[in-house]
Amino acid sequence: MAVCFPGIERQPRKKLEPKAERLLGPLHHWRDEAVKAGRKITRIALAFEAGRDGFWLARWLQASEVDAHVIHPSSVAVSRNIAITVNRLDE
DSSP: OBOOOTTOSSOOBOOOOSOTHHHHHHHHHHHHHHHHTTOOOOOOEEEEEOOGGGHHHHHHHHHTTOEEEEEOGGGSOOOOSSOOOOSGGGO
16 A cells, blocks of 8 residues: 655555455554644545455445545556466467
């Protein structure tokens, strides 16, 4: 997870175990750090890439007062400069 909060000079990165409950702790910690730096934080917005099964996390985050935006994997721009062979039929 990479974060950008106003009032925090560094851009924190954190690896999390795959549990939804573990996501809110660092977000609230960094929000409190920004408030201590004199910034007014009125909302937390979060975007993540998810397939069919990722929408439960967005609903859970919204219930926890986090603006969650789901990005479909096919709408994320990627470099197509290299060909990746998935199976022998593609060769």
